[in-house]
Amino acid sequence: MDLLALADFVLVARHGGFGRAARATGRPKATLSRRVAELEASLTLRLFERGRRVLVLTEEGRALAERAGALLTELDETAAAIAAGGGRVRGRLRISAPLLFAQTALGRVAASFALKHPEVRLAVTTEDRAVDMVEEGYDLVIRVNPDPDESLVGRVFLRDRIVVAAAPAWRRPPEDAPVPAVVRTEQDPAVWALAGGGSLAVSPVLALSSLVMVRDAVRAGVGVARLPLSLVGPDLAAGRLVRWGDVAGGETALWALYPSRRLLNARVAAFLDHLGETFPTGAPEELASFIGE
The missing domain is CATH 3.40.190.10 (Periplasmic binding protein-like II)
Structure with missing residues (x-):
């Protein structure tokens, strides 16, 4: 395969047309068109569908552009690294x-x-x-x-674990009694399964889309929440929050x-x-x- 023709094909594919590629690089449009035609002939594949005003990659052309573009970039970077002594990432x-x-x-x-x-x-x-x-x-x-x-x-x-956290003032109720909870969406389940068996019934009182907001609301004493251990670890260590258990299947x-x-x-x-x-x-x-x- 002619690598120069392949490079010209990638160039045309990235710019979305022969004219755009020619204007962006200063290369003759006719040369780019000829090189791509030669590549198509050598592969016996149509890489572009050519309309009167539109040039669209075929499925095969799109696959080749993605793979070849990545490999050509790697070759350029390898050559640059060798020229620079190979010791720098840029x-x-x-x-x-x-x-x-x-x-x-x-x-x-x-x-x-x-x-x-x-x-x-x-x-x-x-x-x-x-x-x-x-x-x-x-x-x-x-x-x-x-x-x-x-x-x-x-x-x-990195690995993480989802735990149930609450402010120290909260006392865990009997299993069937719901506890106020801060949730991510209003569609969160009303019962949270816990690792090792058991469950916690909850009554959502606040829905917040950000886990940082959920943690802050739990710190303020609004209710309990399911939160990543990494996020609440400092609060657990400092006593600002307490851990009621791990969520079943909560490994991330x-x-x-x-x-x-x-x-x-x-x-x-x-x-x-x-x-x-x-x-x-x-x-x-x-x-x-x-x-x-």
């Missing part, structure tokens, strides 16, 4: 992270990474939705208990995910190493200690 790194981890820990994690790798332009976006890494241009996503995705690989770098895992490919982006690899150094055991207590510092 370039842009885009990360999507869930709200709670971003609010409580990621600011300091990102800052220490930036100090360690000053030539990396790190950009973090906070959101809980499942993003499309390729379409939205992310290099790494951090997610809690993500659904399986064959296009992504990753590793668990924080994953760092990236596109599945043989050559791992050097910046992603550096950030994964940094996460491992920051949280060497990955235990809930370790994250709680980090948050409480």
Whole structure:
């Protein structure tokens, strides 16, 4: 396969047309068109559907653009690293992270990474939705208990546990008596199953979408709540909250995910190493200690 033709195809795919790619790079439009046609002929595949005014990737073209674009980027980065002596990590790194981890820990994690790798332009976006890494241009996503995705690989770098927490003034009632509760949504169940057997009947009095808000409301004595151990660990240790038990099936895992490919982006690899150094055991207590510092 002609790598120059492949590079030109990726260029046209990224810019959405021969004219746009030519204007952005100063390359002749005719040359780009010829190279892509040669690539299609060598592969015996149509990579673009060509309309009068629109150029659209075929399914095969989209798959090739995604894979080839990632590999060509890796080749460019490898060549740059070799030219620079191979000792520096540089370039842009885009990360999507869930709200709670971003609010409580990621600011300091990102800052220490930036100090360690000053030539990396790190950009973090906070959101809980499942993003499309390729379409939205992310290099790494951090997610809690993500659904399986064959296009992504990753590793668990932190584990957590959901506990029932309350202000010290609250006394646990008999099992059948409901206790006021702060919940995430008004559709939360009226009975919480607890690890090791038993349950807790609750009567929601406040619904808050943010776990940080839920914790603050529990601190204020409004009611009990189900919260991550990492978030309430400092409060439990200081006596501001008490632990009534663990939620059944409340184990969670924080994953760092990236596109599945043989050559791992050097910046992603550096950030994964940094996460491992920051949280060497990955235990809930370790994250709680980090948050409480």
